[in-house]
Amino acid sequence: MSEPDTTTAPARPSSSLWRTVAEVERYVAADGWGAPVRLFALVRTADALRRDPALADRLPEHVVAEARADAGHLTSVEQDGLPDVADLDELLGQLAWPPGVDGAALVVERVLVPPDAEAEVRAVTAPDDEEARAAALAAHPLAEDVRIAVGVLRDGSHECAVRSRSKDSDGEVATGADLVPGLVGALQATLQD
Template sequence: MTADLHAEVILSRCVREVAEFVDAEGWGNPPQMFALVPTADLVAAEPSLIDQLDEGNELTPIAQESFPEDVTGGSMALDEFLATTTWPDAVQGCVLVQEIVVLPPDAESTLDDALAPLLADHDAADAAARAAAEAHPERREARLFAAVLRAGTSLALLQVRPEDDADEFGDLDLRTYPNLAPNVIDALHHTFESDPLD
């Protein structure tokens, strides 16, 4: 197995573990960040955790503290917050989970109509786009999992919320699409730079 493929497998396992954790919490939660830390380092630092960790996984996701109220409350954009975030050397990657709204491809004209008069005002255009997405009759709720490793590997997956409540705790259906969440992935990569504002 090549080094690149090995990194992809490690990152996929971490995202799957995070997805299972957040899925058990149900829907309607704020964004959450997970640090990916070498499992061997965790066991060395806290031997009592050995029974709770899968030593077969090289990295273990560690849930971080909730985002500040100004991020979850909306006065600061998530990308602005990430621009001020850095990780210590021990953290080898991270996973960001956020609930989003997905629309069918033909919904673009609805968004264009809502945004056209507001393009000069970024905040107003963003608010209008969100309102139009929320009001769209074919909107679906989803979770976006965006993950990166310090070495450069990245992965973005989408979990669409089942329409039938009975399916909410069924098997996880994680999907990827071409060019899914490139700006989020880029923002996460910047959190591993020595100075994310450079």
């Protein structure tokens, strides 16, 4: 497991989760487009430091200082070795987090098209040929590649960030709690006891 860079995110002072989702999205964005699904465990840094004081030696000094100043500060830990599954629903269906994990974050790339374009493609592809439909949607002139980052906590709080390839800069990332409610719900379900 590796930890993403924890450089300062644009300020939204009321939400450590928002800051963490922005950090995770930028961390994945640094690798460019075409990346596989990336998954992160989220832990409250102050609690992790209490459980394992030696962790302070492995984290950057500014992270330790932020955690001491903000009990809600989160550290993201990338999960390596994800199972090879057919789709995201299958992956999320296999996930369960231990009690020491306070939340989870997921970063995934998707192709978005307007609803009219999706209906147009459905009309010309066989209903059972998902592969052909996906290829036709990706090739549609109105298709837009996006990177979606979602973070959820056990208390139900959640945040999202969406970056489009056509506006690929940190200043153009759309943020909000309810940008992708279906993905938020699916990721939140992985935290259920």
